[in-house]
Amino acid sequence: xxxxxxxxxxxxxxxxxxxxxxxxxxxxxxxxxxxxxxxxxxxxxxxxxxxxxxxxxxxxxxxxxxxxxxxxxxxxxxxxxxxxxxxxxxxxxxxxxxxxxxxxxxxxxxxxxxxxxxxxxxxxxxxxxxxxxxxxxxxxxxxxxxxxxxxxxxxxxxxxxxxxxxxxxxxxxxxxxxxxxxxxxxxxxxxxxxxxxxxxxxxxxxxxxxxxxxxxxxxxxxxxxxxxxxxxxxxxxxxxxxxxxxxxxx
Numbered sequence: 001x002x003x004x005x006x007x008x009x010x011x012x013x014x015x016x017x018x019x020x021x022x023x024x025x026x027x028x029x030x031x032x033x034x035x036x037x038x039x040x041x042x043x044x045x046x047x048x049x050x051x052x053x054x055x056x057x058x059x060x061x062x063x064x065x066x067x068x069x070x071x072x073x074x075x076x077x078x079x080x081x082x083x084x085x086x087x088x089x090x091x092x093x094x095x096x097x098x099x100x101x102x103x104x105x106x107x108x109x110x111x112x113x114x115x116x117x118x119x120x121x122x123x124x125x126x127x128x129x130x131x132x133x134x135x136x137x138x139x140x141x142x143x144x145x146x147x148x149x150x151x152x153x154x155x156x157x158x159x160x161x162x163x164x165x166x167x168x169x170x171x172x173x174x175x176x177x178x179x180x181x182x183x184x185x186x187x188x189x190x191x192x193x194x195x196x197x198x199x200x201x202x203x204x205x206x207x208x209x210x211x212x213x214x215x216x217x218x219x220x221x222x223x224x225x226x227x228x229x230x231x232x233x234x235x236x237x238x239x240x241x242x243x244x245x246x247x248x249x250x
Contacts, residue, residue: 004075005097005100006097006100008066008075009066009100010104012066013062013066016058017058017062017108018058020115020116021115023054023116024051024116024119024123026051027050027051027120030050031047033124033127036124036235040124041214041215041230044124044231045214048192059108063101066101076094078090079093117192118164121164121190122134128239130146130243131146131147132147133148133149136152138152139178139181139182142162143163143164144161144162145162145184146159146242151246151249151250156182156184157183157185157245158185159185159186160187160246161182161184162188162190163187163189163190164189164191165191165193166193167191167192168189168191168193168196175189176189176203186210186238187208188209188212188234189204189211190212190231190234191212192214196211196213201225201228208227210229211229212231213230213231214231215230216230217230218230218233
């Protein structure tokens with residue numbers, strides 16, 4: 001692989017591509033949020049879709065910029081002529097460079113996806129007017145603790161804990177153990193993953209952990225799994241019910 005090109009294209013991407021936080025902010029500005037509690041599931045879907053479309057626009061422009069500057073700087077060299085064969089020779093000569101470029105794109109998409117889900121959840125939780133602490137150090141860090149660490153220290157059974165996992169492919173058993181050991185009133189793992197195995201659902205049920213998925217996923221695949229709920233049920237039912245318990249501690 002042409003190490004010079006690999007380093008060059010990464011340098012361009014760092015300068016040109018916006019951060020995950022910036023992309024999330026751009027997406028959020030494009031969507032008018034009128035009632036987050038009523039339409040939480042819909043808004044989360046839309047924000048993820050809007051951000052991905054924005055990302056693809058930046059990604060396309062960035063990739064074109066990388067190839068153009070590589071040609072301008074003679075990092076890539078076009079063969080003479082403008083025929084199909086000339087392009088094929090060019091592609092063959094720089095195949096490893098293109099592979100490096102598209103590998104970088106793929107890796108960036110995966111990295112962005114996780115942060116995107118977390119950024120938009122935080123944005124929408126902030127629209128609900130519920131008190132919460134984030135990244136609280138209990139038994140490991142807790143993504144969301146409703147209503148606060150102060151109330152948790154007084155009476156953990158009235159509190160609600162949420163852990164955000166875009167997918168359940170890594171560390172999920174360890175996360176379950178860490179969450180269960182806290183003994184709060186309610187525990188939730190929030191994910192955007194689809195087609196989750198029933199074995200994982202049963203493992204969570206043993207530890208009294210609820211899994212939160214998109215409403216459509218709940219309806220299509222988990223109607224009989226009562227520890228699996230949709231975002232709408234979490235926001236409209238579970239949070240308000242738990243709030244009644246923690247109110248007297250605030």
